[in-house]
Amino acid sequence: MGQTITEKIFSQHIGREVKAGEIIRCDIDMVIGNDITTPISIKAFEDSGAQKLANPDGFSIVLDHFIPAKDIASANQARISRDFAKKHELKNYFDEHDMGIEHALLPEKGLIVPGDVIIGADSHTCTHGALGAFSTGMGSTDLAFAMISGGNWFKVPESIKVVLSGKPEKFTTGKDIILEIIRLIGVDGALYKTLEFTGSTIEHLTMDDRFSMCNMAIEAGAKNGIVAYDEITAEFLADKNLAREPRIHYSDEDAEYVQVLEIDVANLDPVIAYPFLPSNGHSVNQAVKDHIKVDQAFIGSCTNGRLADLKVAAEILKGHKVHPDVRLIVTPGTQKILRDANHLGYIDIIVDAGGVVSNPTCGACLGGYMGILGDEEVAISTTNRNFVGRMGSRSSKVYLANSAVAAASAISGYITDPR
Numbered sequence: 001m002g003q004t005i006t007e008k009i010f011s012q013h014i015g016r017e018v019k020a021g022e023i024i025r026c027d028i029d030m031v032i033g034n035d036i037t038t039p040i041s042i043k044a045f046e047d048s049g050a051q052k053l054a055n056p057d058g059f060s061i062v063l064d065h066f067i068p069a070k071d072i073a074s075a076n077q078a079r080i081s082r083d084f085a086k087k088h089e090l091k092n093y094f095d096e097h098d099m100g101i102e103h104a105l106l107p108e109k110g111l112i113v114p115g116d117v118i119i120g121a122d123s124h125t126c127t128h129g130a131l132g133a134f135s136t137g138m139g140s141t142d143l144a145f146a147m148i149s150g151g152n153w154f155k156v157p158e159s160i161k162v163v164l165s166g167k168p169e170k171f172t173t174g175k176d177i178i179l180e181i182i183r184l185i186g187v188d189g190a191l192y193k194t195l196e197f198t199g200s201t202i203e204h205l206t207m208d209d210r211f212s213m214c215n216m217a218i219e220a221g222a223k224n225g226i227v228a229y230d231e232i233t234a235e236f237l238a239d240k241n242l243a244r245e246p247r248i249h250y251s252d253e254d255a256e257y258v259q260v261l262e263i264d265v266a267n268l269d270p271v272i273a274y275p276f277l278p279s280n281g282h283s284v285n286q287a288v289k290d291h292i293k294v295d296q297a298f299i300g301s302c303t304n305g306r307l308a309d310l311k312v313a314a315e316i317l318k319g320h321k322v323h324p325d326v327r328l329i330v331t332p333g334t335q336k337i338l339r340d341a342n343h344l345g346y347i348d349i350i351v352d353a354g355g356v357v358s359n360p361t362c363g364a365c366l367g368g369y370m371g372i373l374g375d376e377e378v379a380i381s382t383t384n385r386n387f388v389g390r391m392g393s394r395s396s397k398v399y400l401a402n403s404a405v406a407a408a409s410a411i412s413g414y415i416t417d418p419r
Contacts, residue, residue, distance in 0.1 A: 001254055002251070002256075003017070003252055003255055004194065004196060004256070005226055006159060006196070012115065012247060013026050013027055018156050019156065020156050020256070021155070022155070022156045023154070023155050026151055026153075026154055027117070027150055028055070028058065028119055029113070029244065030059075030060060030116055030119075031055075031059045033060070033140075034061070034065055034121070035061075038061050040121075041121060041141070045147050048148055052088070053090075054150030055150045056089075057091060057243070058150075059090065059147060060106060061081050061084075061085055061093050062100065063078050063082075063094065063095040064102050064360065065361065065363065066361075066368055067095060068096060070368065092111060099335050100333060101301070101360050101361070102122065104211075104302060104333030105334045105360075106128070108240075108336055108337075109240070110237070110243055111243050113242050113244045113246050114246040114247060114249075115246055116134070117134050118134065118135035119137070119146060120137055120143075121137070121139060124216075125138075126218050126224045127211050129224050130211045130214040130225075130227050132227065132229040132233060133226070137218065155192070157192055157222075158193050158258045159196050159251075159256075159257050160190055160195055160222075160259045160260075161196050161198060161257040161260045161261070162195055162261045163261065163262045164198070164200070164201035164263050165200050167204045169268075171404040173404070174208070174210060174211070174213040175271075175303065175401070175403075176268060176270050177201075177265060177268065178216040178217070179271040181261065182216065182219050182220045182273075182278050182281065183271065183279055184261065184263075185220055185261065186220070187277055187279045188221040189221060190221050191221035192223050193222055193258065194224050195217045195224070196225075197225065198228070198251075203230070205232070206232065207233070207236040208308040212303050214226065215302055215384060216278065219278040228250050229248045269283045269284055270283075270405050270417070271284070272286075272399050272405065273400035275398060276386055276387055277387070278385060278400060280386075284401075284405060285417065291414055293325075293414055294380045294410075294415060295325065295326065295373070296327045297327070297328045297329070297409050298331070298371055298379055298406065299313050299330045299382050301331065301362065301364070302333065302384070304383075305337070307340055310337065310346045310403075311341075311346060314341075314346035314349040316404060316408050317353040318353075321353055321411070322353050326410050326413050328354060328356065329356055329358060329364060329370065330356070331360065331363075331370065333360055337360075338357070353410075358370045365391070367390055371391065373391045373392030373393055373398070374392060374393055374396065377393065378398075380399050380405065381398050381399065381400060382402065382403050383400065386399065401415070405418055
């Protein structure tokens with residue numbers, strides 16, 4: 001029996017063939033922490049008596065949740081990471097000097113490479129599987145163990161093969177594909193499994209689409225999401241000074257999967273996830289019929305804060321105004337994305353329409369700052385979770401959607417089909 005791409009990545013790292021279900025000890029290429037989770041890891045690291053990082057070039061700290069600091073507590077918390085980075089002369093440390101949401105910034109910097117094993121103390125670390133890497137979230141103490149030892153223990157996950165066929169229609173994106181998958185299998189349908197995205201649709205999906213899909217693999221309970229390296233991956237990486245040589249893997253034709261899920265993307269409408277689960281998906285047509293009034297439209301996050309998201313928002317907003325009852329908040333994923341969007345004229349269009357553009361931050365997505373919802377308020381959001389109280393008040397409601405839907409809804413004041 002052949003191997004899946006995930007099994008092959010682990011096999012190369014440990015020097016022997018592995019199969020799903022095995023528990024293995026594996027070296028890690030990149031360990032990622034942020035301003036929320038890293039201070040816990042630092043305390044565990046220092047309490048252990050460790051004096052130096054096992055692989056300093058394979059450790060990144062990205063301050064992205066509450067930076068610039070929203071209050072005294074977040075300022076003090078960020079200082080723990082700053083002091084640690086300075087003490088250890090950390091090369092891959094990012095704060096206000098070079099801002100970005102970690103899962104957008106690190107691929108942009110060439111720090112994520114095909115064939116890598118990556119962990120981060122953030123559940124959406126699975127985003128990086130879009131580059132043909134194994135990438136997953138772990139706890140802060142797991143992160144500390146990797147900081148000390150350079151590796152960690154893994155149970156090699158079984159794989160679900162997702163076969164996507166057909167060319168998506170305009171305004172149907174990677175976000176809609178993953179929301180449809182989660183609708184079909186549920187929030188625990190891929191529990192501790194790999195979601196391996198394959199099929200003819202892949203060649204029509206940009207890297208931004210692929211990042212969105214892998215990003216929300218965790219919303220189906222998956223250990224990781226992954227897309228095999230191809231020409232689109234190569235083009236994305238071409239202008240980057242990569243941290244390592246890529247190691248390219250493809251699943252064997254006779255690889256073993258626990259499930260095969262087939263989806264005709266050509267017939268897929270934009271999907272809206274109603275409160276209070278990402279699996280509560282409905283066609284945008286249904287949402288239009290339900291006449292759902294919105295108070296806030298949010299475009300951003302590690303799921304949909306990339307240049308393609310700002311581009312489609314600008315295309316829809318051009319010549320229009322945001323509804324007077326709606327707040328439109330746009331958060332670019334990185335400073336580079338912001339600069340590129342500004343150069344291309346997208347920022348002027350968004351601001352002229354009545355939107356506000358913030359610094360790169362995770363703040364609104366987790367209900368921290370830069371877009372908190374008040375009592376009974378409703379948001380159409382490009383983020384990844386719509387649990388009770390996720391973006392603010394426990395009586396607020398979040399509808400998940402792609403960036404085109406969010407922009408169109410900002411204009412009309414109701415969830416709107418952008419087509």
